[in-house]
Amino acid sequence: MELTSTNYLPSYTVGVDAYKAVPEVTRRFGSTAVIIGGKTAMEKAAPRLLAALKGTGVTVTDQIWYGGQPRHSVAEKLAADPRVQAADMVFGMGGGRAIDETKEIAELAGKPLFTFPTVASNCAPVTAIGVFYKEDGSVDNYFLPKEPPIHSFIDTKVISESPDDYFWAGIGDALSKQPEVELSSRDLDLPHTPLMGRALAVSCERPLFDYSAKALEDKRTRTSSYELEQVILDIIVSTGLVSNMTTNLGAEKGAYYFNSSTAHAFYNAYTGIGEAAERHLHGEVVSFGVLVLKAFDDKPEELKKFAALNVCLGLPTTLAELECPESALAGIVERAQKTNEWGRAPYGFSPERFEQAILDADAYGRALAAGDAAAQAAALSAVHAHRCVEPTPRKL
Structure with missing residues (x-):
């Protein structure tokens, strides 16, 4: 007997008056809401939301800081908070970390969650996954x-x-979606939902290459434009839909995960290097992880293409830009093997190969920064020389 599966797709409102849609969208879920989010986010966006809600019958009963980092202990505490328990709905407001925290809070409290992203830095506002962090x-x-x-x-x-940097880093994070989904699901006969996710992932890349430079320029000059809106939607919505369609780790039968691979394995492991990691944004690090993926996957021309975009946008192409010495690589490789992303490729995912891909990506980035054409060519040749030649049979 086949188990029944239920798939949820998020909806969204986008525009300069997006908050005016709140009463109509939330009407079936109640009339009171508690805002949980970042301090700066609530300071900037909550007054705008309250103005949009005035006289509509929807009332914000309180505003609560999410704690600064998504941690399970904080989520459990806030879910039991009388201010949350008394509200009909939870309004998650802020960046990805604040919104990820509200996902667990709302689930534990049994409240419907609506999100109000104040930055375009990742796809957290529409996804059924949250990244949580340790005390360190x-x-x-x-x-x-x-x-x-x-x-x-x-x-x-x-x-x-x-802040412009969050949008800049959001582009870096979004750049990982198509390469990671393609690599992690390659050569597999996918069922309906992840197959849709893989098809949609292809649409994430082109807007970033076509519009990111102009969108970042417009963001920095506070200029509304078609390019800016398209990249915002790519970062939040397109990649978020893909994430939902390619993640099903909690299923009793047929669990799968194709949402990320080498780039996020690098990021997740990088967060353990110490204070330096706290000075670099998620998507900033992921953008270098994409270069690692291209080296790992023996795609020298793609490495060249993505590195060129990184240079254009000011995203990192070397370990030095991430304050990551080669001496930290042993720890990164060790931690990467404990991540959910490890092994998600159709060939050998050995520690040695992963470390070599990091070194190869860095070597090309250093040659690119130096303007040394011969060194660039040598670095790209090394990528091919270090490729995995033995495929690893897989099945879903």
Whole structure:
């Protein structure tokens, strides 16, 4: 007997007046909401939301800081908070970490969750996955709610006024979606939902190459534009839909995960290097992880292409830009093997090969920074020389 599966897809409102849609969208879920989010996010966006709700019958009963880092202990405490228990709905407001925290809070409290991203730095506002961290700042594990947030209200004015670096890093994070999904699901006969996710992942890459430079320029000058909106939607919505369709780790039967691979294995392991990791944003590190993926996957021309975009946008192409000495690689490789992303490729995923891919990506980046054409060619040749030649048979 086949088990029944239920798939949830998020919905969203985008635009400069996105918050005006809140009363209509939330009408079936109640009339009171508690905002949980980042301090700065609530300071900047909550007044705009309250103004949009005035006289509509939807009331915000309180505003609560999420704690600064998504941690399970904090989520459990806030879920039991009388202010949360008394509200009909949870409004998660802020960046990815604040919103990820609200996913567990809402699930534990049994409340519907609506998200209000104040930055375009990742796809957290629409996904059914949350990244949680340990006290030392390193990645702990993933939280998998039963469903994604019901609706996300993406106010482009709020996002246009947010710190530029978060948007810049969001582009870096989004660049990983198509390569990681393709690599982790390659050569597999996928069932319906992850097959849709893989098809949609292809649509994530082109807008970033076509529009990111102009979008970043417009973001920095606070200029509304088609390019800026397209990249915001790519970072939050397109990649988020892919994430939901390619993640099903909690299934009793037929569990799968194709949402990430080598780039996030690098990021998750990198978070354990110490204080330096705290000075670099998630997507910033992931963007270098994409170069590692291209070296790992024997795609020298793709490595060249993605590195060129990184240079154009000011994203890192070397370990030095991430304050990561070669002496830290042994620890990174060790921690990477404990991540959910380890082994998600159709060939040998050995520690030695992973470390070599990091070195190869860094070597090309250093040659690129030096403007040394001969060294660039040599680095690309080394990528091919270090390739995995023995495929590893896999099945879903």
